[in-house]
Every structure is written in C-alpha cells, then in structure tokens.
Amino acid sequence: AIRMTQSPSSLSASTGDIVTITCRASQGISSYLAWYQQKPGKAPKLLIFLASTLQSGVPSRFSGSGSGTDFTLTISWLQSEDFATYYCQQYYTYPPTFGQGTKLEIK
Amino acid sequence: EVQLVQSGAEVKKPGESLKISCKASGYSFTSYWIAWVRQMPGKGLEWMGLIYPGDSDTRYSPSFQGQVTISADKSTSTAYLQWSSLKASDSATYFCARPQGGSGMVGWFDPWGQGTLVTVSS
Numbered sequence: 001a002i003r004m005t006q007s008p009s010s011l012s013a014s015t016g017d018i019v020t021i022t023c024r025a026s027q028g029i030s031s032y033l034a035w036y037q038q039k040p041g042k043a044p045k046l047l048i049f050l051a052s053t054l055q056s057g058v059p060s061r062f063s064g065s066g067s068g069t070d071f072t073l074t075i076s077w078l079q080s081e082d083f084a085t086y087y088c089q090q091y092y093t094y095p096p097t098f099g100q101g102t103k104l105e106i107k
Numbered sequence: 108e109v110q111l112v113q114s115g116a117e118v119k120k121p122g123e124s125l126k127i128s129c130k131a132s133g134y135s136f137t138s139y140w141i142a143w144v145r146q147m148p149g150k151g152l153e154w155m156g157l158i159y160p161g162d163s164d165t166r167y168s169p170s171f172q173g174q175v176t177i178s179a180d181k182s183t184s185t186a187y188l189q190w191s192s193l194k195a196s197d198s199a200t201y202f203c204a205r206p207q208g209g210s211g212m213v214g215w216f217d218p219w220g221q222g223t224l225v226t227v228s229s
C-alpha cells in the first residue's frame with residue numbers, strides 16, 4: 001500500500017496567518033490526492049480533490065498544489081473556523097490510504 | 108441532496124455481536140461503492156473496506172479481513188458493518204463514505220456519514 005506522510009503533525013498559528021501543510025506519497029500518485037478537514041466529533045469534510053480542485057462551497061482561502069509524490073495544502077488568511085485536523089488521502093491505487101493528520105491549533 | 112445517515116452510538120461488551128448501518132439517499136444506491144473508515148480515539152483515518160451494492164462485490168483491507176463483515180440491502184438503500192465477536196480494541200468511531208471520481212472503487216470520499224461511536228467495555 002502507498003504510504004502517505006504529512007508534516008508537520010501539529011502546527012500552531014494565529015488568525016490571519018498563512019499556513020502550509022505538506023503530504024508526501026511513498027510512490028508517485030500523479031494528481032490523485034484529496035484533502036479533508038475534520039473538527040472534533042464530526043465527520044471529515046472534503047476540501048480539495050485532484051490535488052488542486054476546490055470542492056464546491058469550500059472557501060477560496062484553501063488551495064492545493066503538487067503532483068507525483070509531493071503535495072501541499074495552503075490556507076491563506078486563517079479564520080477561527082479553520083482550526084481543525086487536516087488529512088490527505090491518495091486514490092491513485094487500491095487501497096486508498098490517508099496521511100496521519102495535521103492538527104492546526106490556535107497560537 | 109446526497110446523504111449518508113448512520114445509526115446511533117452503541118455500547119457493547121466484549122464478545123457481543125453488533126451491526127451498524129449507513130442509509131443512503133439522494134442518489135442511485137446500487138450505482139456507487141460505499142466504504143467504511145475507522146477512527147480510533149485520538150487517531151487518524153483507516154480505510155476498512157467497501158461494497159458495491161449493485162452486485163454485492165465486497166473488498167476488505169488486509170487489516171480488517173476476517174474481523175468485520177460489510178453488507179448492503181438494496182431494498183432499503185442501507186449498507187452495514189458488523190462484528191460477530193467484539194473486542195475492546197474495536198472501540199472507535201466508524202464512518203461510511205462514498206468514493207467519487209477515480210476508478211469508482213477508489214476515489215475521494217464525499218459525502219460522509221456522521222459517524223457511529225462504538226464503545227466495547229466490560
């Protein structure tokens with residue numbers, strides 16, 4: 001199975017900051033990568049698919065980039081509602097696999 | 108609106124059986140795979156397996172093969188995840204989710220059910 005590694009595992013930031021989360025695949029996955037946001041006690045919410053395509057309804061301050069093995073999720077102008085845990089997921093090949101998560105906390 | 112609604116929280120004892128559900132609405136249930144994802148307390152997301160309700164084709168992650176059974180009922184548009192003998196280590200939140208894009212079986216997940224918390228304790 002393809003291993004997905006996110007960095008950092010946790011991150012402290014302030015409202016208004018720009019933050020970047022990285023996801024690395026153990027082998028090339030083209031652009032078959034999704035990003036999710038999860039808040040405590042809630043289901044994950046799809047933010048981005050195909051590495052950079054924003055899901056309908058997701059604010060434009062979220063953006064994704066990358067292809068092959070290295071990907072980034074960038075959140076510009078952090079808002080209070082953005083403090084959550086973020087996961088990447090590859091769907092290039094079966095079985096789909098997730099990164100271990102990045103917890104974004106308020107500084 | 109495409110929606111997955113899961114059954115409520117469960118508290119069980121080790122050795123008991125359990126079947127949790129995921130009811131789909133707003134789309135053709137038999138035309139899309141449905142997957143199950145485990146999240147242990149304070150941990151990340153683990154893909155368990157999935158089913159194609161159209162023909163009941165079922166696949167499991169090696170980590171969960173033989174530990175759980177995934178099924179679906181076309182008449183009620185409901186997918187199920189069941190255990191025959193629960194262990195304390197099965198305590199977790201379980202999500203159903205629909206893969207999209209990709210190959211159909213492997214894709215990004217949207218929507219997700221709200222999650223079912225399973226607690227196994229003596």
